[in-house]
Amino acid sequence: MTQIDTSDAIPASQPAGTAKGVARHWSESRALSPILLIALILLWEGLIRWFEVPKIVVPAPSAVFVALWDGIVSGLFWPHFLVTLWEIVAGFGIGSVIGILLGILIGLSPLMERLIYPYVVAFQTLPKVAIAPIIVIWFGYGLSSKIIITATIAFFPLLANTIVGLRSAPREQIEMLEACTANRWQIFRMIRLPQALPFIFVGLDVAVVLSVIGAIVGEFVGARAGLGYLILQKNFSFDMAGVFAILIILSMIGVGLHMLVVAVQRRVLFWSEATANSVTGA
Amino acid sequence: MSHSPDIQTGALAPASVAAAVSGDPLVRIAALEKIYPTRDRGNVHALSDIHLDVSQGEFLTIVGPSGCGKSTLLKILAGILAKTSGRVQIAGADLDGPNRDLGVVFQAPVLLPWKSVIENVLVPARVQKLDMAPARRRARDLLDLVGLSGFEDRYPGELSGGMQQRVGICRALIHQPKFLLMDEPFGALDAMTREQMNLELLRIWKEQDATILLVTHSIPEAVFLADRVVVMSPRPGRIAEVMQVDLPRPRNLEMFNTGRFGQHVAAIRRHFNSTGGID
């Protein structure tokens, strides 16, 4: 009996040890993601050369990198990059502020919720691509129309997350503050708002990625400058490598802004367990 | 509940009679009822026909089985939970919400995780817009008193449960309240720390001339601290007995071993057993 017991115990302990080893190995191997990327790029390059795919269908990675390099050193991309970055940042900023303020208004007042929220949801269900041409007609081909389109896309994640966040404060914390004679404003400032911050940062992270989409959609509808405008131009002249090069820049902007949000979040929400364990993907 | 008038007028130590006669009670509870409405399974009758007077400067402890409504009673007195019916008066006026002179220790520590230990202690001072410099000094003294000096700038997430509870106690004392409601304040502490905290609490009580209502699950602790022990029984929560503790003051830890002390504890235990209470 005892012999059977020990022989059972040995294999049982081994898989546990192996599983732990695997888990550690995976979490430590941050190099895996870049290695995968390089492998895919090499595969892509190889396939295109092997099958002699025409470059107006899919460009080879080498051609994309050449286009990217040329665009940067020739200074062609730079002004367009600045225009689009400004549209993204300004639209994101304006949309976020409006979303948070409206979220506070609705989150704190059931009356406001009944009055405003249905219209906000109705507006949200409109595809922004559909109203983009109207906004361009109203506000022109310049920066402002793009900023407004971006803001209309960025604001909803902040609105929704602010409302939920403000209502997430535990009742015990509110009772604790009430017991020392806090008024509504103090409860808002000392408990509801800090409790809402983790939610607001989730909203910011979603909004930052949507803002890139918003700016490009706006430029597609009508613009005289910007990376989206440049994509259209390159598309017309069948410069596929150029289009891909701009796409790389766009995703760099998105990743960079996302990382900025996460960095700020780490500093502000040092106390939140959700932050410590959060998945950074957006 | 019918016991409490008996005790007010009946066999009392002369000193207590004098105190009871000299002024109106600080807290006067009459025919208090609390029914929690619940969505699915009917109503919970948490408190039924509660009558209780607490005199100025009195130390009252409350014992009773889990779920008999001790926390409910304290929350009503704190003005953060509405009663269903009955009358609650504090200092002669009907209770209509929280009071600046009130300090509350909650059953769970309820610290704000984004504030440092000292900032958590200072929350009532900030809410009541007290002078911050002396409040900060007092916060340090209180933290020192409960054995947490050096932890001022840590965050609640870095503290053990017992340490968090002690921070909660400091927070309740920061604004020097005259009336303290304490819901199992020492529940998460080890026996040694607990005894020290009992002595400190008695000292603060005397020093500040405060009135204290303290809930505890420890019958010896209830006897050691109290002028009177309120024994509650469950379903619905009632006051089963109010027992006068006639041990001399100041109290010291040696009293735990005296026969008189043992008799009080045994009397309360008997009551628990006869009413089917647990613990």
Ligand SMILES: Nc1ncnc2c1ncn2[C@@H]1O[C@H](COP(=O)(O)OP(=O)(O)OP(=O)(O)O)[C@@H](O)[C@H]1O
């Ligand atoms: N918010 C609530 N909603 C509904 N029922 C409640 C609520 N709070 C408490 N109760 C019920 O009221 C009764 C008394 O609860 P209370 O928390 O006052 O008990 P307690 O004596 O403090 O218990 P313990 O010693 O476990 O802390 C319990 O039956 C509980 O289920």
Ligand SMILES: [Mg+2]
């Ligand atoms: Mg309780």
